Amino acid sequence: MRKFMGTVDLRQILLPIGQMAIFVIGAGALCSVIMLILAMLCRGSGADLALQSTQGVGIVSYTVNSLPQVLIDGMTIGFVYAAIALGYTMVYGVLQFINFAHSEIFAIGAFCGVESLIALNGLGILARAGTIGSFLYFGLALLIGMAASGGMAVLVERVAYRPLRNSPTLVPLISAIGVSFALQDVIRLTESLTTGQFYRVIPTFGDFDDHLTILRIGSRVIDIQVKSVVVILAAVAMLVALNYLVKATKVGKAIRAVAQDKNTAALMGIGVNGIISLTFLVGGSLGGAAGVMYALKFTRIDPFVGFMPGIKAFAAAVLGGIGNLTGALLGGMVLGMIESFAGAYLGTYTMGAFGAEYKDMVAFLILILVIIFRPNGLLGEQVSQKA
Amino acid sequence: MKESIKTQLKALAAFLNQGRMPYFMCIGLIVLSTALVYGNPRSIPSFLLFVFAASSIYWLKMNRAVQLGLAVFFAVILIPILGARNVFYLEVIFQIAVFSALALGLNIVVGFSGLLNFGYMAFYAVGAYLWGFFGSQQPNLLHATVTTRALNTPFFLAPDYFYLFIFLGVIVAAVLGLILGLPVLRVRGDYLAVITLAFGEIVRQLANNLDKPLNFTNGPQGITPIQRPTMPEGVLHLLNRVIQPIVGHRVTDNQAYNILFYLIALLVVVAVIVITYRLDDSKVGRAWTAIREDELSAGAMGINANKLKLGAFAVGASFAGAMGVLFAASRTFVSPETFTFLQSVGVLTMVILGGIGSITGVIVGATVVTLLNIQVLQSFSLFLSQLRQSDSVIPILNWHWSHLSNQLDPSKYQRLIFGVVLVLMMIYRPTGLLPAVRRKRELNETPEDGETQGKGAERV
Numbered sequence: 001m002r003k004f005m006g007t008v009d010l011r012q013i014l015l016p017i018g019q020m021a022i023f024v025i026g027a028g029a030l031c032s033v034i035m036l037i038l039a040m041l042c043r044g045s046g047a048d049l050a051l052q053s054t055q056g057v058g059i060v061s062y063t064v065n066s067l068p069q070v071l072i073d074g075m076t077i078g079f080v081y082a083a084i085a086l087g088y089t090m091v092y093g094v095l096q097f098i099n100f101a102h103s104e105i106f107a108i109g110a111f112c113g114v115e116s117l118i119a120l121n122g123l124g125i126l127a128r129a130g131t132i133g134s135f136l137y138f139g140l141a142l143l144i145g146m147a148a149s150g151g152m153a154v155l156v157e158r159v160a161y162r163p164l165r166n167s168p169t170l171v172p173l174i175s176a177i178g179v180s181f182a183l184q185d186v187i188r189l190t191e192s193l194t195t196g197q198f199y200r201v202i203p204t205f206g207d208f209d210d211h212l213t214i215l216r217i218g219s220r221v222i223d224i225q226v227k228s229v230v231v232i233l234a235a236v237a238m239l240v241a242l243n244y245l246v247k248a249t250k251v252g253k254a255i256r257a258v259a260q261d262k263n264t265a266a267l268m269g270i271g272v273n274g275i276i277s278l279t280f281l282v283g284g285s286l287g288g289a290a291g292v293m294y295a296l297k298f299t300r301i302d303p304f305v306g307f308m309p310g311i312k313a314f315a316a317a318v319l320g321g322i323g324n325l326t327g328a329l330l331g332g333m334v335l336g337m338i339e340s341f342a343g344a345y346l347g348t349y350t351m352g353a354f355g356a357e358y359k360d361m362v363a364f365l366i367l368i369l370v371i372i373f374r375p376n377g378l379l380g381e382q383v384s385q386k387a
Numbered sequence: 388m389k390e391s392i393k394t395q396l397k398a399l400a401a402f403l404n405q406g407r408m409p410y411f412m413c414i415g416l417i418v419l420s421t422a423l424v425y426g427n428p429r430s431i432p433s434f435l436l437f438v439f440a441a442s443s444i445y446w447l448k449m450n451r452a453v454q455l456g457l458a459v460f461f462a463v464i465l466i467p468i469l470g471a472r473n474v475f476y477l478e479v480i481f482q483i484a485v486f487s488a489l490a491l492g493l494n495i496v497v498g499f500s501g502l503l504n505f506g507y508m509a510f511y512a513v514g515a516y517l518w519g520f521f522g523s524q525q526p527n528l529l530h531a532t533v534t535t536r537a538l539n540t541p542f543f544l545a546p547d548y549f550y551l552f553i554f555l556g557v558i559v560a561a562v563l564g565l566i567l568g569l570p571v572l573r574v575r576g577d578y579l580a581v582i583t584l585a586f587g588e589i590v591r592q593l594a595n596n597l598d599k600p601l602n603f604t605n606g607p608q609g610i611t612p613i614q615r616p617t618m619p620e621g622v623l624h625l626l627n628r629v630i631q632p633i634v635g636h637r638v639t640d641n642q643a644y645n646i647l648f649y650l651i652a653l654l655v656v657v658a659v660i661v662i663t664y665r666l667d668d669s670k671v672g673r674a675w676t677a678i679r680e681d682e683l684s685a686g687a688m689g690i691n692a693n694k695l696k697l698g699a700f701a702v703g704a705s706f707a708g709a710m711g712v713l714f715a716a717s718r719t720f721v722s723p724e725t726f727t728f729l730q731s732v733g734v735l736t737m738v739i740l741g742g743i744g745s746i747t748g749v750i751v752g753a754t755v756v757t758l759l760n761i762q763v764l765q766s767f768s769l770f771l772s773q774l775r776q777s778d779s780v781i782p783i784l785n786w787h788w789s790h791l792s793n794q795l796d797p798s799k800y801q802r803l804i805f806g807v808v809l810v811l812m813m814i815y816r817p818t819g820l821l822p823a824v825r826r827k828r829e830l831n832e833t834p835e836d837g838e839t840q841g842k843g844a845e846r847v
Binding site: 097098159160163164167169170171172173174175177178179180181182183184185186188189192193307311314315318350352353354355357358360361364365367368371372375 | 501503505570571573574576577578580581582584585586588589592593595596599600728729732735739795800801802803805806807808809810813814817
């Protein structure tokens with residue numbers, strides 16, 4: 001045991017946790033400060049008056065009151081985005097190509113996880129499971145989703161990307177779009193043939209919908225849903241594991257070597273194809289886990305569920321600097337926060353003129369602006385522009 | 388194997404093109420298919436034969452003047468008459484025309500200048516909403532919500548402004564193409580694809596959500612009714628007098644409009660084809676190809692890449708803008724649902740299936756995909772549902788067709804087909820069914836080694 005512990009590089013476990021804490025706190029604090037300044041500036045505006053007449057609070061206290069909930073939501077969704085973004089960024093790092101089908105890999109994970117939970121529910125197991133049991137079953141669903149997604153990602157790589165590896169850049173990209181579309185319909189076809197409908201709802205079980213109180217200030221209670229806690233913990237655990245795999249193991253060294261230079265890596269005795277498959281496996285299973293977490297958080301999924309989170313996670317990966325693992329974390333967190341803030345406050349501040357439905361557009365705008373003005377992303381690693 | 392098929396095809400073509408053979412064949416095909424379509428307006432094989440006859444005018448080697456005459460006769464006289472007999476075919480052909488123009492526009496961006504564009508439907512949407520807004524009551528309803536709109540609001544413009552708006556659509560879409568193009572010049576390749584995707588989604592979301600501060604687009608419900616240009620006095624009467632005996636029933640107002648829109652679409656497509664041909668063969672077209680192949684060398688040769696790329700974006704967009712205006716008027720209805728990412732990829736599928744950069748190929752691609760979409764798949768769905776209602780059995784398996792799930796509806800699975808087509812084409816025939824000659828040469832060359840993209844600093 002001691003020997004085993006001795007080989008574990010603790011630094012590589014603590015470092016990413018620290019990074020994540022910094023990113024969460026930093027992004028959250030930055031967004032909050034900007035929001036509060038905005039609220040101060042908006043005192044006396046139409047939105048302020050409207051709030052005072054309808055809810056009896058000024059815009060500043062309204063903002064402050066809802067801030068904790070918005071931050072928690074942003075953090076939860078940020079972790080989901082980060083987990084998906086890692087899949088994009090790993091594949092980009094190794095192959096320099098955008099795996100558009102990753103959003104459907106995510107959807108497949110969500111469906112497999114939810115289907116397994118529905119099956120367990122049908123057997124009556126979930127109803128009898130206690131608190132611990134329900135967490136265990138959710139963990140099981142998470143594993144099933146990860147396995148399905150990872151397997152599918154490897155399969156997709158083998159069938160649709162490997163034959164095109166030396167083609168011009170646009171060729172695999174178009175192939176990826178094709179895979180993405182085909183998978184959407186494959187999910188829909190299987191679901192509608194087996195169940196007669198193509199959307200699924202995750203069964204309610206355990207205490208996932210309960211609220212945990214974090215802080216009590218006078219009569220005000222700041223609480224967090226159990227499922228948000230589960231999502232955050234699961235995401236943190238996986239992100240740490242991934243970081244460890246890439247940074248501190250021999251396989252991770254091989255992945256990094258292949259990302260740097262495939263030919264030289266091959267000369268050093270690394271099986272490049274195997275490593276690329278492994279990258280897809282790891283990235284895909286992270287995406288699948290994110291899918292199950294997403295299903296837990298938003299309860300309802302359909303075959304096209306992957307498109308929006310997929311493109312947002314891609315935006316996150318680009319925002320952080322694509323090809324960069326830490327960047328994906330940062331990007332996911334920032335994007336989650338911005339989206340959560342936009343969804344919560346846009347409607348109030350513009351008096352209903354631009355509602356929460358514009359939050360998707362915010363992600364697209366960020367994507368466009370980042371690509372145009374800072375294509376290297378926030379963490380600024382050199383990404384060559386290719387024709 | 389592949390070579391032997393090729394030589395056999397060549398021998399067949401030589402055999403068919405002997406002496407007066409092509410003339411007889413072409414006219415024979417046209418007469419036969421016309422008779423078939425006239426006789427069984429519902430049969431799909433006869434319609435496919437009809438489409439094949441139309442294409443034979445192009446394939447067979449004939450005198451240029453005869454070809455042109457036959458094509459005009461076919462397009463301007465035969466199709467409207469048969470279309471009046473069965474409006475559904477006119478609709479199919481209209482859609483083929485619309486998508487051909489769209490695919491040709493995308494072909495300029497993707498095929499000629501090599502800029503992958505996933506947001507192409509945005510320009511189409513802009514054209515459609517341009518006429519959808521000004522050609523309806525919407526400008527007078529800016530403060531009304533979906534529920535409070537009055538039915539008897541006057542229209543904003545006279546219906547015949549439609550013709551002006553086709554040109555306005557061209558201009559507005561081209562300007563939008565320039566605006567999108569300006570920042571896009573800084574990025575290349577896959578990043579460009581993502582930016583255009585995001586742009587397309589933004590336009591769709593705007594169409595979806597701009598009903599709030601001021602009601603511009605009427606939100607997800609879409610704008611309706613949109614005016615159609617006025618039918619000139621007496622045309623309907625004339626049509627009825629001339630072709631009623633042939634068609635066999637009175638031509639209604641709506642059918643006359645279908646014919647009118649078909650003819651306008653035909654005009655636009657012909658214009659688009661001519662422009663594309665001229666561009667492909669011009670200095671600009673060659674410069675686009677040069678940029679696509681190697682921007683650096685093109686720059687060294689004195690080509691202003693930025694200007695030309697912007698030009699490609701603007702020209703491609705303008706085709707879509709014109710077609711958008713036409714589409715809005717012909718449907719009298721626009722809604723954001725028409726302009727999804729699925730549709731953008733559908734047009735891309737047409738371009739890639741037919742052959743990137745090849746004009747004939749792109750038109751063939753548009754025809755095949757449209758026919759597949761709105762005819763073959765739907766009739767297959769119909770066939771399945773008939774099987775489901777019958778009590779026939781698969782013999783050996785002893786499986787009743789009535790057990791077939793009614794969710795299995797091939798016409799709803801376009802994505803699967805687009806996706807599989809894209810992947811298969813990329814793997815087995817990246818040049819498309821009818822490759823452009825130049826393109827074919829390039830894509831068959833293999834890069835010297837796999838190291839083409841290995842540059843770049845430390846990743847992961």
